[in-house]
Amino acid sequence: MVEETKTMRGLDAIRLAIEEEMERDESVFIMGEDIGKFGGCFFVTEGLLEKFGPERVRDTPISENAILGCAIGAAMAGMRPIAEIMFADFLTVCMEMIVNQAAKASYMYGGQISVPVTIRVPFGTGIMGAAQHSQSFESWFMHVPGLKVILPSEASDFKGLMKTAVRDDDPVIFFENKRAYYLTGDVPLDKDFKIPFGQARIFTEGDDVTLVATGAMVQESMIAATKLTEENIHCEVIDPRTLVPLDKKTILASVEKTGKLIIVDEGCKTCSVSAEIAAIVVEEGFQYLKKEIIRINTPDVPIPYSPKLEKKIIPNAKLIQEKIKKLI
Amino acid sequence: MVEETKTMRGLDAIRLAIEEEMERDESVFIMGEDIGKFGGCFFVTEGLLEKFGPERVRDTPISENAILGCAIGAAMAGMRPIAEIMFADFLTVCMEMIVNQAAKASYMYGGQISVPVTIRVPFGTGIMGAAQHSQSFESWFMHVPGLKVILPSEASDFKGLMKTAVRDDDPVIFFENKRAYYLTGDVPLDKDFKIPFGQARIFTEGDDVTLVATGAMVQESMIAATKLTEENIHCEVIDPRTLVPLDKKTILASVEKTGKLIIVDEGCKTCSVSAEIAAIVVEEGFQYLKKEIIRINTPDVPIPYSPKLEKKIIPNAKLIQEKIKKLI
Amino acid sequence: MNGGELPKELSSDELINIYKKMLLIRKFEQRITKDFGKIKSPLVHTYTGEEAIAVGACMAINEDDYITSTHRGHGHFIAKGGDVNSLMAEIYGKEGGICKGRGGSMHVADFSKSMLGANGIVGAGPPLALGVALASKMRNEGKVVLTFFGDGAANQGMLHESMNLAAAWKLPVIFILENNMYGWSTPFHAATAIKDFSIRAQGYGMKGFTIDGNDVIEVYKTIKEAVDIARNGGGPTLIECKTYRWQGQTIMDPDKYRSPEEKEEWKNRCPIKAYKTRLIRGEIIDKVMIQEIEEMTLVKIDESFKFAKENKNPDPSTVLDNVYKKPIKYGGN
Amino acid sequence: MNGGELPKELSSDELINIYKKMLLIRKFEQRITKDFGKIKSPLVHTYTGEEAIAVGACMAINEDDYITSTHRGHGHFIAKGGDVNSLMAEIYGKEGGICKGRGGSMHVADFSKSMLGANGIVGAGPPLALGVALASKMRNEGKVVLTFFGDGAANQGMLHESMNLAAAWKLPVIFILENNMYGWSTPFHAATAIKDFSIRAQGYGMKGFTIDGNDVIEVYKTIKEAVDIARNGGGPTLIECKTYRWQGQTIMDPDKYRSPEEKEEWKNRCPIKAYKTRLIRGEIIDKVMIQEIEEMTLVKIDESFKFAKENKNPDPSTVLDNVYKKPIKYGGN
Ligand SMILES: Cc1ncc(C[n+]2csc(CCOP(=O)(O)OP(=O)(O)O)c2C)c(N)n1
């Protein structure tokens, strides 16, 4: 049996997943700022209002705590809401509902309930968003037990992981990389195509160095890796895809093979995702390491507006290539 | 010249620093919930209202964004406000003002201004605070460029670092460990006693293993270290005291000497302070490492109410001892 | 003014039940206070003096209607029909507690009774109430949600967002503001420039009332009216109940910021005593029954205390349970 | 209703200046829109159609009084006397921009003019305004703060906290709500159940007004009244100015959610045209002067465009400057 696929952009894959889940399950609905008539700031939800009507595709006031409180409360009452926060940068105004409510309800109420909410959040650089429309905050949420933290980099993963998120019984924060929105890929049309949480994806295999990358950095890493095959350097590029739970096994197995690890991550360096992965590997895979672990991050600086400046700080294929060659 | 000191608790040392700074500089004032007549939830600000009056010791409504916005705005206008958020757990309701405003103003406005605000935040376990009154969020703020992140563990450091914080021109978030509040120490009475940011403190020297610890974990580490000298195991216990800027040099120098590193940290493990320190050392001090780096953290779980349960998850001297012996 | 006729639509049993519940809360909190040294948690907030609000409000709804609560949640829990034994055990951090000792006083919840939880974050209940109300609305269940919060919470941004959204979407939420005159040590008139919070209702396009929160019948009637509106699709109402907490903010609070005179004055306006007088005047109960109820209540409290005391501490080996519905491997462990 | 007498206390020069400033904003935004392909940022919001608010409001304060702004900040920047060249250069991300190309359109600020910055976070300006006002009050400087925000922002929790605190502490803040009928694509009446936001003022114990935001003189007069109250210790005021943005939410917005009829209707109520008519009727200016002003304005805009175009891009080697006042060693680098 050949699996039927269609080529589409990341953002179309998300839309498809949401649409299919809303068709499948009446308790799924979506809410957020300008997601209805306008179709969402990045047009991810375009057409859903027309299809499902205003009861299930809800435009909200600019009240992020109310949006998330409403979604979380509805989840407590048995619905499966999907809530959008327009930019990750605005999570600052509604951390409370995610961190102290959704993440903790199951535990602090002694397992009486679970909170099947999915919180969608576009993040990252690339649109001249400057300091307040470009940030990557995923490591904050990895630090909050009770949440599942998802971060796909590619269209079919967007679809498969979004479907798993919606059907999951725990609160899921689903980070959508802005640059990955516009990358196209072949997406299975199967309405039950799901990707389990906790399984990394190996984009390409190699023996010389392990590259762990997330979001837009996966593509940059792949460009670097492809280029380096010309010099007979073979990278293994791994995208964890889900940060909580994290597929340590695949990463450690790769480092066992290569002995060298580089982590590429768009977040500001200190206390970013890359720190956690480096720490896991030096803690649990020290014996495999032949060299220091290299983290390639955006440095600790607010994102500047000028594209010339932004380009200077965001890791790219060229920088990754250089670092690989230096390490080897 | 003998330096005059007085024995006092951590919380008294903070009060002393604030009092001296308010006496010294008219532009220093303090605001927060119940810090005036009540003297603060942990009685840190007791007596200040009587001494400085309600203009400079301001009880606020339960409006954390307004509290911080007000403090940050006043700092932009040239004041040196100290704002208290009653528990670190409530930072979730006011991340916006810290992360997108205070931290970024200097950079995103092209260096036109700086924001000399000090944000005081009690944190940590030990008072049966359960899931929403016990958290350690310092790693979140290390991930936000533009902030300075301070976390003393001992009375004289509380005083010296608080004074530096108040006089610093950048936004400072000052984490006050609840258990450290009640530890006594000898505190210099010199009104200009300041401790520079970015200098770790070596609590005890040793050749066998480096222990980096923060907050309440410093005392636990010291108990473990002292105990182990009986078995002729010598730990070097280091408290970074300031997390941004972080004194990497002292940590790396110690690991160069010992070849072994354990990090003890009250925050939930994933993406905590310990991850960053482990990552720095495996990146910049790999050649010194003889063994894996061990992180001793609270596991990834909301803090439970029952003391029996809480005790089970918070790292203590006994656990530290065990881990040291295993590593050696 | 705590007086007037007793409502005709309530049976004698129901009227007596109101009394029993208020008394149960009172005695429960007194017991907690007395045994405070054994609880050890500084973060226990009692509802003493405010009993009429929770009890009057919960009388006005059905069993399957929802409530959200605050850090001061024992009264709401009992009023909504939660089990006193598991409440007491929770406050003592025992395995038989309603949250298995994980939550404690600030997180008591009984989802089987549609009591959606006390909450340690001031102002965090109302946003959650929106969602429960929306779910009810989307499924045409006709259920309403009462969301309790304090005068201090009223100045939290989350409240504003919640009231606005509830009104814009006509959600069946009743906002019950328990104005006990203080947010911790701060008198409400120092935290806001207004006298009655109910005036804020207009700013959202809903009705608002300020009532005597110590008059259980007035509370009942007003909430009932609001519930009827909500059930009929008329959206939310804001009801400010003026009251007073007799004890400190927490059971450890030295409570020096309030004058003895002020406290005395409010104790004279005891909601339970006033209601008892009305029941007697209305010939619903007599001295003998009062005595009986008092004794039964104390027995119940004693039993719950015994239950809590004899109950096991949670097993430390289960400490990682329930972080997720099914255990997952943590990233860093 | 845009008409009536021109205020006596304003000189002809001042009256003409109002016109000039409104026109400068209009022409600036038109130029930005025209050159949009060159700017490349999707996140540029124009003030076209709303000019009367910023200009009328800033006429009512002194040079050293403060303002905070929004994501739609060009108009506020110009009205407060900011330099047009460095504004244009900033939007083009150049080193000569007012924020050295670090901020861009959403962060234009001129602290030397007490213009405390545009802000990319909806509702984040008002909390900051509190602090500036408090500083002014504590130092007895008598300065006031105008804080601009939109109808969308009005439903943000931060607004609530800010209005309440300002009123409780009688801070010299004027809350200026620019109700342009939409928060992005969402009509304000879908986001709230009220018609006029000014009704919310009562809920904080302050005065509130709803006025025609397209009548620059009405804006000026109302703000002036509020400023006088604030300067005299009377605390804050909320002023809702009804207006309309002529263009999409951002310069990239296809703007399909608003009808052509609605847009047309509001264009007929152009604040600049209406004011021009009044000036002519009041014999403050004539056709020749109008022509001159128009030409001067275009020259100014051309110059600013030239300035921006010829200005250097920021030097990438300086990208880490100004994160802190003095460079520190970063933790992880
Ligand atoms: C967001 C937040 N801020 C502050 C606190 C600390 N706190 C707990 S109770 C309380 C006072 C609450 O006052 P009110 O809402 O009037 O309720 P009451 O205690 O009077 O019942 C405060 C400040 C908190 N728990 N959450």
Ligand SMILES: Cc1ncc(C[n+]2csc(CCOP(=O)(O)OP(=O)(O)O)c2C)c(N)n1
């Ligand atoms: C906290 C936050 N939420 C959402 C956004 C995205 N956003 C930017 S402008 C805007 C609409 C704002 O509407 P309004 O306040 O009426 O101002 P207007 O654009 O109409 O001037 C939205 C939703 C944001 N920048 N910040």
Ligand SMILES: [Mg+2]
């Ligand atoms: Mg209160």
Ligand SMILES: [Mg+2]
């Ligand atoms: Mg608007």
